[in-house]
Amino acid sequence: MTQHSLKQQHAQLNALLESIDDAFVALDKTWRLTYINSAAEQLLNISREGALGQSLWDFFPEAGGSLQQRYQQHYQQALDTGQTVRFDAHFANGKRWMEVKARPFAGGLSVQFTDISARLAADHQLQMLAQVVRGIDSGVIITDARGRTEWVNDAFTRHTGYTLAELLGRSPGSMLQGPETDPTTVAHIRERLKRQTAFSVTILNYKKSGQKLWVAMDITPIFDEDGELRQFVAIQQNVTYRKEIEASQAKIAQNLYRHNRDLQQFTYVISHNLRAPLANALGLATVLTRVDKNSEAFGVTLTNLRLSMVQADAVLQDLNTVLSIQDEKDVLEVEPLVLESVCKQVLCDLKELLQQCQGQVNISISKGLVTRGNRAYLYSIFYNLLSNSIKYRAAERNLKVDITATLGAHGGPTIVFTDNGSGFDMYKAGSEVFQLYKRFHTNQRGRGIGLFLVKAHVEAMGGKIEVISEVNFGTCFTIHLDQQ
Numbered sequence: 001m002t003q004h005s006l007k008q009q010h011a012q013l014n015a016l017l018e019s020i021d022d023a024f025v026a027l028d029k030t031w032r033l034t035y036i037n038s039a040a041e042q043l044l045n046i047s048r049e050g051a052l053g054q055s056l057w058d059f060f061p062e063a064g065g066s067l068q069q070r071y072q073q074h075y076q077q078a079l080d081t082g083q084t085v086r087f088d089a090h091f092a093n094g095k096r097w098m099e100v101k102a103r104p105f106a107g108g109l110s111v112q113f114t115d116i117s118a119r120l121a122a123d124h125q126l127q128m129l130a131q132v133v134r135g136i137d138s139g140v141i142i143t144d145a146r147g148r149t150e151w152v153n154d155a156f157t158r159h160t161g162y163t164l165a166e167l168l169g170r171s172p173g174s175m176l177q178g179p180e181t182d183p184t185t186v187a188h189i190r191e192r193l194k195r196q197t198a199f200s201v202t203i204l205n206y207k208k209s210g211q212k213l214w215v216a217m218d219i220t221p222i223f224d225e226d227g228e229l230r231q232f233v234a235i236q237q238n239v240t241y242r243k244e245i246e247a248s249q250a251k252i253a254q255n256l257y258r259h260n261r262d263l264q265q266f267t268y269v270i271s272h273n274l275r276a277p278l279a280n281a282l283g284l285a286t287v288l289t290r291v292d293k294n295s296e297a298f299g300v301t302l303t304n305l306r307l308s309m310v311q312a313d314a315v316l317q318d319l320n321t322v323l324s325i326q327d328e329k330d331v332l333e334v335e336p337l338v339l340e341s342v343c344k345q346v347l348c349d350l351k352e353l354l355q356q357c358q359g360q361v362n363i364s365i366s367k368g369l370v371t372r373g374n375r376a377y378l379y380s381i382f383y384n385l386l387s388n389s390i391k392y393r394a395a396e397r398n399l400k401v402d403i404t405a406t407l408g409a410h411g412g413p414t415i416v417f418t419d420n421g422s423g424f425d426m427y428k429a430g431s432e433v434f435q436l437y438k439r440f441h442t443n444q445r446g447r448g449i450g451l452f453l454v455k456a457h458v459e460a461m462g463g464k465i466e467v468i469s470e471v472n473f474g475t476c477f478t479i480h481l482d483q484q
Contacts, residue, residue, distance in 0.1 A: 023098075023113035029079065031056045031072075034108065043098075043113055071100075075109055078102040088116065139215070139236045145229045147171050147193065159215075159238050161208030172234075176213075178206035179411065189219075196221045196229055202239065214243040281308040337378050339405050339413055340365040346382040353390050359399035361386070366406050371413050371481040373461035380457050384450040385477060389419040394472065408480055412463070415479040423469045433467055 017024050017035070023043040026035035032055055036048045044051075046059045057068055071089070078085040085102045097120050101112045139156030143149050149167040157163050160176065167175060177186065185203045192199040198220045205213045215236040222231040284305040291298045340363070347354075347361055354361065371378070386401065393399040401419045408414030426433075434455035454477075458465045462482035469475035 022115075024110065025056070026108060026110050027056055027075070028108040031075075033059070040113070074100070075102050075111070078104045078109060139238070141167075141172055141234045141236070143172065143232045143234075145231065147232065150231065156236070159207070159236075160205070160213065166208075176205035178204075178210075178212075180204055180212070181206075192219070193232065212240065213238065214240040277308040277312040281305055281312065284308060334372055334374060336370050337373055337375055339369050339371060339378075339415070340367070342375065342378045343382050343403060343405075346379060346386055349383070350386055350390065353387075354399075357390060357393060357399055359390060359393065359401065361401045361403065364402070364404045369405055369407065369413050371461070373482065377457035377461055381454050381479065384454045385417050388450050389421055389475075393419070393421045394474075395422075410480055413481045415477075415481065417477040417479070418474065420474040423471045423474050425471055426469055429469075434465070
């Protein structure tokens with residue numbers, strides 16, 4: 001190689017070493033400085049003119065004592081093993097941390113100093129943040145930009161039962177959401193994630209054990225220096241207890257409303273249905289005191305008095321039935337009930353009446369469909385609906401009743417009871433359809449208690465009932481019962 005080529009390579013190498021930000025020095029095997037770049041001059045606070053050819057330890061700011069021995073040990077290790085040795089060291093009175101790389105070469109040792117102060121400070125902050133995150137009771141979950149789990153804290157595992165290993169690489173929602181998770185809330189979360197903006201949401205999730213878990217989440221997107229989305233961080237609080245209190249309060253409010261409504265109806269019954277026969281009986285009793293006991297008028301008056309008292313007794317029995325339903329709600333004997341079995345029992349008990357009117361009943365109930373409740377109440381629901389269909393059938397056609405029951409979207413049985421009877425005017429009936437002593441047919445005798453009992457028994461079993469009817473076309477009841 002020509003002298004010119006060597007000089008050219010030397011110039012190129014020197015330019016390269018001068019262009020890097022890291023401090024770089026070269027030492028011979030006696031620790032004398034053979035090369036110093038400008039960054040090393042600033043770091044070691046020396047000048048090349050006075051330092052080249054001198055021992056490193058004469059210029060090293062922290063030279064001397066055990067620290068010098070530590071450096072020498074690492075440098076000597078590199079020379080002895082022929083391999084690069086890395087270690088961290090303080091510079092400038094401990095204000096800066098440097099990663100030192102000692103690389104052996106034929107003539108000695110090259111030493112590169114890389115400032116890692118910012119990285120170590122960031123690592124320290126991350127460590128402190130990790131300690132805080134591990135110590136808080138709120139669950140923390142970090143996903144990548146596509147929503148796949150990268151990390152969860154211990155609190156998240158305590159709340160949900162899922163470990164990082166079980167969630168790693170998966171969407172949290174695919175593991176945590178369940179049958180009663182609101183799909184509208186899920187859609188809202190997806191839409192906000194696409195917008196890449198911070199948001200808060202409360203959602204019903206499920207623990208690994210299957211228990212319900214209400215969480216309030218604050219979700220924040222994380223971007224890199226170029227503005228590219230890198231991660232999502234979700235901090236979630238367990239608000240199950242709060243939700244249970246809210247549900248309990250709502251149930252109390254609903255029960256208060258229902259009790260108030262029942263009290264108003266109870267008052268109405270006493271003031272109207274009970275007052276009339278009692279007032280009539282009082283009047284007749286007064287008449288009896290003025291009529292000759294041996295006269296015909298006395299006998300007629302006594303008969304009417306007896307009828308009035310029978311009417312009053314019937315009202316009292318109805319009121320007792322109403323009150324017993326209210327009292328028994330909390331002490332009901334609850335058991336699994338096979339719907340098909342109870343329905344067929346009612347059909348058997350009303351078989352004679354159906355034959356007399358040539359009525360036809362079609363039953364389509366899913367095999368094994370079960371609800372939890374009181375058998376007497378379920379029997380009452382089917383019995384009152386079917387007996388009402390028989391009583392209020394259309395005169396111009398044979399009665400036809402269709403009873404279907406399937407597993408509804410709410411998780412429990414949905415019963416649809418349809419007949420082709422005389423029906424009633426929904427507009428005129430309004431909100432009084434299921435009220436006590438409300439009747440919508442004048443051509444049949446009745447006390448107006450059947451539908452009241454149906455609704456009361458449905459609600460006592462945790463269900464709800466709806467009705468659609470049209471005059472001369474028939475009536476359709478839809479009942480949603482509680483889950484199994």
